[in-house]
Amino acid sequence: MTDDQAIELIEREFKEKTLGATEQYLEIHNPIYADNKLKIARIDREAKADYIIAYLPVIGEQFYFAVYINTSTNEITNIGTEAFHQVYFIATSEILTAKELTAITKLKPTESWNKGDLRKNGKSNHKYNSFKILPNPEPDEFEDKLKKLLDFLEQDNDGIKRLVEIADGYIQIAMDIHNGNGMIGGPTIDSDDIRRMNELKLSINFDLYVSGNSFKE
Structure with a gap:
């Protein structure tokens, strides 16, 4: 999965909010967009096999959104925050x-x-x-x-x-x-x-x- 594919997947989830956690977090905090594109601080490819973690800056905060993606199924499995x-x-x-x-x-x-x-x-x-x-x-x-x-x-x-x-x-x-x-x-x-x-x-x-x-x- 390329960075652009990961960003596209996250942007779609943030719009559709298919996961309960997505709606829960976006009710209280917002990610940063630049030129109408979601800003990604880092995509961690050192995690477990078939998984990547995307870290997104949060408006007005130092902590990050953390989006966990299964690259075998091209699915977001969880969303949380990382300190x-x-x-x-x-x-x-x-x-x-x-x-x-x-x-x-x-x-x-x-x-x-x-x-x-x-x-x-x-x-x-x-x-x-x-x-x-x-x-x-x-x-x-x-x-x-x-x-x-x-x-x-x-x-x-x-x-x-x-x-x-x-x-x-x-x-x-x-x-x-x-x-x-x-x-x-x-x-x-x-x-x-x-x-x-x-x-x-x-x-x-x-x-x-x-x-x-x-x-x-």
């Missing part, structure tokens, strides 16, 4: 500069800053020297994002362990989750990822946010 996940490694120091911190690892930082630099919001300044590594910014499930981050960090085990030791290096998770009915679920970390984090001496911190409209009764 906006940021899964990254961060190291901070009051002594070492951002340049000195990034020199400890051979991995390329996604972003770095020094104490006193203006934050992106333009309203305050950073209090520490720091850098972060965010290898997978695209829409994805939390479990996949964590595995991809660990894959990336394991390319420099010694450097990451050194940053954990001297610069408070750890994994930071930020999630913006749709709160449709008060049951937001939660992240799962399997035993293999726990082992991998332990080998790198990594801790993990979660910041969870809920947003969006509740389902209509």
Whole structure:
């Protein structure tokens, strides 16, 4: 199934609302259209065999619509939401500069800053020297994002362990989750990822946010 075929299938479902979940979600939130065409943030072809997941941005929100498609039958099997996940490694120091911190690892930082630099919001300044590594910014499930981050960090085990030791290096998770009915679920970390984090001496911190409209009764 091509991207255009997937988009056409989703557009038809959003118009006809053959699934109860489609009507339920579209009653409270709307997808984004550009030039009368449904906007797709990503089509995930790494899921199970014969399945793809299309992630659609939602107007005014950070989370996504998630549309599950069986490519063997060309049918949409389910529609839900996927949280906006940021899964990254961060190291901070009051002594070492951002340049000195990034020199400890051979991995390329996604972003770095020094104490006193203006934050992106333009309203305050950073209090520490720091850098972060965010290898997978695209829409994805939390479990996949964590595995991809660990894959990336394991390319420099010694450097990451050194940053954990001297610069408070750890994994930071930020999630913006749709709160449709008060049951937001939660992240799962399997035993293999726990082992991998332990080998790198990594801790993990979660910041969870809920947003969006509740389902209509």
